[in-house]
Amino acid sequence: KHYFSPDLKGLLLEFMTSPDNEVAEAAADACLKFYPEHLRSDDFIKSGNGYIKKIAVEATGLLPSLESIETLIDAMHDSDIYNESVSALSHIIIKNTELFNETIRRFTAEKDPITKFGLAEVLSYRIEYLLVKLRYDNSPELRKLIIDILARGNITNTITFLNENSDQKLEEMVCGILMEFIAHRVDITREFSLYLNERILAKLNLTKLEPQKGEPRQEVVRIGLLWLFLAIALLFFPAAYAIKYYDTFTHAGITGAIKNFFYLFNYFFAFYGISLNSIYLLLLLFSFIGSRRQLKNWTIKNIKFLFKPGILPSISIIAPAYGEEATIIQSVNSLLNLNYPDYEVIVVNDGSTDSTLRTLIDYFNLERADIHVINKLRTGAIRGLYTNKYLPNLLVVDKVNGGKADSLNAGINMAAKDYFCGIDADSLLERDSLLKMTSPFLDTDTDIIATGGNIVPVNGCTVDKGHLTDIKIPSGFLPRLQTMEYIRSFISGRVGWATIRCLLIISGAFGLFKKSSVIAGGGYLTGKEKFQKDTVGEDMELVVRLIRHSRDRGEKGIVNYVFNANCWTEVPEDYSILRKQRDRWQRGLLDIMTFHIRMLFNPRYREVGLIAFPYFIIFEVIGPWIEAQGLIVFLIALALGLLNADIVLLLFIGTIFMGLAVSIISLYIMERGNNYFPKKDISILILYAFCENFGIRQFFSIQRLIGYINALRNKQGWGRMVRKGFQSKT
The missing domain is CATH 1.25.10 (Leucine-rich Repeat Variant)
Structure with missing residues (x-):
């Protein structure tokens, strides 16, 4: 050297x-x-x-x-x-x-x-x-x-x-x-x-035992908290109304009291919508500040300097794959051609029942390898390791089926680099995505324990040998709605939360984590590891646990988010698959909020405990029930003629106008410095941002309620998403 x-x-x-x-x-x-x-x-x-x-x-x-x-x-x-x-x-x-x-x-x-x-x-x-x-x-x-x-x-x-x-x-x-x-x-x-x-x-004359899925007391606490949150959501306003307007029952009678209840609840619902969108707009301000700083710091960096040894951390990219034969070759080709100085690609085949493994072996000329691995995290059994001496930075791991979190833990055991990047096997990274994701490490002295990037729907784009050659918005109705939703969620939400050091979610499709911190914290949550608990929200749970572990040890590790580091992934085009996805997301959120409930209002966890956790409990856990009640009460009031111009105006401002403003500003921040979509596509996305207020958002709220009910029923599992594959260049 x-x-x-x-x-x-x-x-x-x-x-x-x-x-x-x-x-x-x-x-x-x-x-x-x-x-x-x-x-x-x-x-x-x-x-x-x-x-x-x-x-x-x-x-x-x-x-x-x-x-x-x-x-x-x-x-x-x-x-x-x-x-x-x-x-x-x-x-x-x-x-x-x-x-x-x-x-x-x-x-x-x-x-x-x-x-x-x-x-x-x-x-x-x-x-x-x-x-x-x-x-x-x-x-x-x-x-x-x-x-x-x-x-x-x-x-x-x-x-x-x-x-x-x-x-x-x-x-x-x-x-x-x-x-x-x-x-x-x-x-x-x-x-x-x-x-x-x-x-x-x-x-050995022994009998097979099944792993215990979580402590019984822990499960009782989870269910108890869910019922408590549900009771708060359903009874808070009726109880407050009954206490404050008790005399109304005497003077106006039951009918008058009920009409007054509907009248005031619509004001309450409008106030809820205005509060929620005001938070989004405030987050957008933080997002604008954070993205502007990131863009400025990125443009002044010299790429040759970033490629000098030791400047940026080494990365192991871990891609769990189950039933991904339609997209796996394009995805791995994309990963093998990234613009980054020191990285490896680890594909973990999680017991796929299709030809995922055979497709990889045939295309990349892989051979079974004898590699010694120190298992720092307990996982399902490894059936084989496959390499190609001419592709030294590619390793394919074949293991028994154990779920995504178990596959990620297996990949961590194989990883030889400082950080690991967990991505979905059906996703594509832009060539500079890892550079953009890690370059902010040079802009702070604080230890970054995790960082995330944007997720953008790839539906409608053209892919050639793992690279995007033509970027367009999807042609289907559902993918277009999700494109606008993803832009709003990632830009207004996660960049803003990261700027004030309150970020709790990094998408499992594209997240970077410090390997030593993850191993010290026990890896991804699975029934095989020390917590003996499975979850369908493994990405968010890991982020929350890393923050908790860092604060418990008196450390100052932070979670970052990079607005221009993009990962393109396939989103559902079928209502049935979309419903399963949203059900899983909500169950994962509820599981994590209840599992880490001690962080709520706990000053030890600083901004996360005092700001982020209360927000998620109020607006993401309890919020869907308030929105459902608001919709029902609005329709009843409309039918009974109990709406006046003031209520309608407040509801319009709180739900449609402010929501549309959040969407448009989010789209502007994403396009600034990137220019992904032509003006025609941007106009279409804005139109969809307006139309989604009439039925679509209500549909998503209903799916969140179903997810909540399924969490109370202790429903397990992911629900499989069928991949169509990338649209290739012809």
């Missing part, structure tokens, strides 16, 4: 001793990239700064030697860096047989219980090497070594090995060892019963 000055090393090492933690930690990050050999020192591994200790351990793991092994073994006695020490030592022994054997010798001779336990965990990550060795060395010494490692280490890799192994003779040998192991460790049988396949369990 070549550096700007030989004095840089000394300067960075000096800065690492700075009393200013931010300066010291930034210097440690730079040393890790450029001078890791100078971090293998007690001065840093025993530093008073926890972050620097972890960086020093990580650097030691990049230096395979006996000295590094000794250093990391000593570091295991520090509980603050125990996990990092185990991970670093595991990294050293993965590809170095000599150091692996030395670690075995140390483990066998070790008397100290902490060191013994740590070395067992390290060796458990390569347990498959020892299990395979049984084929030609079934000695008592090797069997005892395996049992000792299992007794003190992680058994996940043993379970994965057995589920994937096809050698019957080896299977019998391993099962024999496990029978000895289980005889002395009955407490571990539950984990085997949960995750081993039934054939292996029969040989």
